[in-house]
Amino acid sequence: MSRWVLGEFGAPDRLVAAARALRTRGFRRMDAHSPFPVEEVDAVLDLPPSRLPLIALIAGVGGAVGAYVVQWFTQAVDWPLNVGGRPLHSGPAFIPITFESGVLAAASAIFMGVIGACGLPRVTHPFLRLEAFRSASIDGFWIAIEVEEARRDEVEGALRELGANVVLAVEEVP
Amino acid sequence: MSEPLPLAPVPEDPLVVHPLLEERRTDARLGEALLRPVLTTPGPGWWALVGLCAALTVLLIVAITVTLVTGVGTWGNNIPVAWAFGIINFVWWIGIGHAGTLISAILLLFGMKWRSSVNRMAEAMTLFALTCAALFPLLHLGRPWKFYYLFPYPSSLRMWPQFRSPLTWDVVAVTTYLTVSVLFWYLGMLPDLATARDTARQSWRRRVWGLLSLGWRGSARHWRHWRTGYLLLAGLATPLVVSVHTIVSFDFAVSQLPGWHSTVFPPYFVAGAIFSGLAMVLSLLVPARRALQLHAVVTDAHLDALARLLLVSGLFVAYGYVQEHFFGWYSGDPYEMHAMSILRTGPYAPAFWLVFTCNVLVPQLFWSARLRTMPVVLWCAALLVNVGMWMERFIIIVSPLSEDFLPSSWRHYAPTWVDLSLLSGTLGLFGLGFLLFLRFLPPVPISEVKALQHELAASEAFARAVSAREGGGR
Numbered sequence: 275m276s277r278w279v280l281g282e283f284g285a286p287d288r289l290v291a292a293a294r295a296l297r298t299r300g301f302r303r304m305d306a307h308s309p310f311p312v313e314e315v316d317a318v319l320d321l322p323p324s325r326l327p328l329i330a331l332i333a334g335v336g337g338a339v340g341a342y343v344v345q346w347f348t349q350a351v352d353w354p355l356n357v358g359g360r361p362l363h364s365g366p367a368f369i370p371i372t373f374e375s376g377v378l379a380a381a382s383a384i385f386m387g388v389i390g391a392c393g394l395p396r397v398t399h400p401f402l403r404l405e406a407f408r409s410a411s412i413d414g415f416w417i418a419i420e421v422e423e424a425r426r427d428e429v430e431g432a433l434r435e436l437g438a439n440v441v442l443a444v445e446e447v448p
Numbered sequence: 449m450s451e452p453l454p455l456a457p458v459p460e461d462p463l464v465v466h467p468l469l470e471e472r473r474t475d476a477r478l479g480e481a482l483l484r485p486v487l488t489t490p491g492p493g494w495w496a497l498v499g500l501c502a503a504l505t506v507l508l509i510v511a512i513t514v515t516l517v518t519g520v521g522t523w524g525n526n527i528p529v530a531w532a533f534g535i536i537n538f539v540w541w542i543g544i545g546h547a548g549t550l551i552s553a554i555l556l557l558f559g560m561k562w563r564s565s566v567n568r569m570a571e572a573m574t575l576f577a578l579t580c581a582a583l584f585p586l587l588h589l590g591r592p593w594k595f596y597y598l599f600p601y602p603s604s605l606r607m608w609p610q611f612r613s614p615l616t617w618d619v620v621a622v623t624t625y626l627t628v629s630v631l632f633w634y635l636g637m638l639p640d641l642a643t644a645r646d647t648a649r650q651s652w653r654r655r656v657w658g659l660l661s662l663g664w665r666g667s668a669r670h671w672r673h674w675r676t677g678y679l680l681l682a683g684l685a686t687p688l689v690v691s692v693h694t695i696v697s698f699d700f701a702v703s704q705l706p707g708w709h710s711t712v713f714p715p716y717f718v719a720g721a722i723f724s725g726l727a728m729v730l731s732l733l734v735p736a737r738r739a740l741q742l743h744a745v746v747t748d749a750h751l752d753a754l755a756r757l758l759l760v761s762g763l764f765v766a767y768g769y770v771q772e773h774f775f776g777w778y779s780g781d782p783y784e785m786h787a788m789s790i791l792r793t794g795p796y797a798p799a800f801w802l803v804f805t806c807n808v809l810v811p812q813l814f815w816s817a818r819l820r821t822m823p824v825v826l827w828c829a830a831l832l833v834n835v836g837m838w839m840e841r842f843i844i845i846v847s848p849l850s851e852d853f854l855p856s857s858w859r860h861y862a863p864t865w866v867d868l869s870l871l872s873g874t875l876g877l878f879g880l881g882f883l884l885f886l887r888f889l890p891p892v893p894i895s896e897v898k899a900l901q902h903e904l905a906a907s908e909a910f911a912r913a914v915s916a917r918e919g920g921g922r
Contacts, residue, residue: 286902305667305668305669306667306668307665307666307667307668308666308668308671309475309479309639309643309666309894309895309898310639310666310671310895310896310898310899310902311668311671311672311674311675311895311899312668312671315668316668316672319668321668321669321672323676324672324673324676324677326673326676326677326680327676327680330680330684334684341620344600345611348600348608348609348611349608349610349611349612352606352608353606353607353608355610357610357612360612364612367611367612368611370614370617370620370621370691370695370698371611371616371617371620373687373691374617374620374621374624374688374691374695375620375624377624377628377684377687377688377691378623378624378627378628380680380684381624381627381628381631381632381681381684381685382627382631384631384677384680384681384684385631385634385635385677385681387673387677388635388673388674388676388677388678389662391669391673392664392667392669392670392673392674394662394663394664394670395662395663396662396663397658397659397661397662397663398663399663399665401665402658402663402665408646408647409476409646410646410665410666411639411642411643411645411646411664411665411666412475412476412479412643412646412647413474413475413476413479418667
């Protein structure tokens with residue numbers, strides 16, 4: 275069972291300042307929630323770079339190679355068909371489909387990758403049950419800290435001290 | 449940040465003529481204003497337009513039914529004009545789609561800030577245009593229910609598609625383009641669907657948008673992956689735009705027909721696609737801006753930028769015409785010369801000169817800075833360009849086919865009511881899709897406009913600070 279304490283800070287720069295302060299106080303399991311990306315907070319939270327480019331590259335190259343192999347196999351090996359005397363293995367004619375299939379595979383991998391890396395779809399996340407947390411997609415800048423029951427009061431105190439407008443606690447009901 | 453920022457005037461940037469956002473609002477007010485179209489009940493104007501588009505869509509269904517029941521013989525196609533409205537409409541619609549991807553992907557890669565307010569509508573336009581485009585090759589197959597023959601699947605007939613044929617390339621290109629456009633559009637919309645979910649008051653709306661937003665919570669981790677993914681998709685969509693219309697042009701260019709067999713076709717088609725797409729963006733954006741009261745976020749800066757793009761792509765298209773006719777003459781080939789001369793003086797001359805007027809002369813209006821920001825002028829010019837681009841596709845496809853090598857096989861073309869119904873029907877379907885989109889999904893990217901507003905505020909504060917310091921030092 276996970277527990278979180280959430281605090282709302284009203285503006286992006288206050289969110290970054292609060293995150294930095296919490297980090298110096300030794301809190302590690304933190305996340306920020308905002309209606310639009312706040313770049314500075316990534317550095318404060320020490321987020322690792324996304325691995326999506328690598329996934330996209332692998333999927334793209336795989337899709338392209340797969341498409342080329344399918345075209346070569348069907349046209350030159352499995353069912354050789356002489357069309358106007360053109361070579362059976364006509365490389366240049368296979369390029370358009372190879373390129374398009376590579377793009378299709380890479381794009382699908384990126385989309386699935388973003389959804390997967392974000393842990394979506396999850397429409398029943400405990401945060402979404404909080405009425406006040408609705409502001410996270412409108413004008414609220416939230417910090418969420420994952421805590422043990424014993425440290426809950428300490429974290430709530432820290433958030434209030436840093437000037438949070440709202441402090442809430444939520445736990446995941448299994 | 450202990451000292452308050454000095455309130456010296458912001459130095460004016462001579463290159464910025466119109467502001468990107470007309471006014472500053474709080475994040476909550478901004479979000480509400482941008483969501484107003486989907487949260488309020490629609491007015492009578494919307495219903496009237498929906499009624500009109502629905503009627504045209506019914507006409508489309510009738511025309512499709514006639515085509516399926518009786519066959520492609522109900523179209524005006526003949527031999528030698530075996531390709532006509534089916535392919536004209538396909539090329540025209542798919543070209544319109546390209547500007548959506550251009551605005552959303554290429555401008556994102558180039559860091560153009562003005563795209564934020566218009567990209568969602570442009571992408572929606574792309575999707576509906578592609579849906580309309582995809583209908584035509586399918587119906588043109590003759591036996592559309594056997595469309596799956598076009599995909600390589602291991603069938604007991606041991607029959608594979610013919611991968612050396614540009615028409616098979618089309619299938620892959622269009623399928624890829626449609627899929628990537630949908631993914632790009634939906635991924636870009638996730639944060640705004642969450643905003644809509646959290647702003648809505650009725651529980652059914654919350655549920656629907658809650659499901660569509662997949663539980664987006666705007667966490668720093670979400671944003672990080674989202675931004676990387678969105679940028680990567682933009683990077684992939686950019687060469688895709690160019691490749692798709694290049695492949696469409698290969699349908700013509702790899703043939704032996706005079707007037708089609710030309711190396712200028714790929715860039716010429718891509719330029720025409722972007723040109724017609726920008727015209728369609730303007731034809732939709734100008735009325736939508738007025739109806740939805742989006743003047744604060746879709747400002748004169750956006751109209752100005754779109755008009756400039758229209759002018760530039762119009763010049764590319766004009767260059768394409770010059771090249772086409774020059775090479776027709778320079779080839780010295782009597783068949784090529786004939787294919788070009790029937791455009792200038794022959795049976796297709798009225799269509800050609802209409803194309804020339806709409807696509808070459810009309811965009812020249814936008815050399816004038818004043819005309820670039822006049823919505824009425826822009827809208828009329830955009831509609832004329834749409835007509836011109838459709839006619840251009842018509843003369844490219846029909847004129848070389850109808851008068852090729854042997855005068856004994858020449859025959860001209862006239863559309864039937866089924867052809868005309870298919871064209872107007874897809875216009876209805878396109879309009880219906882766009883109207884429903886404006887009602888049910890956030891039409892302007894809310895999170896991007898909020899981020900833009902904060903960015904502009906920060907840069908203004910910085911400029912003020914700098915000018916205050918310089919003023920104090922002197």
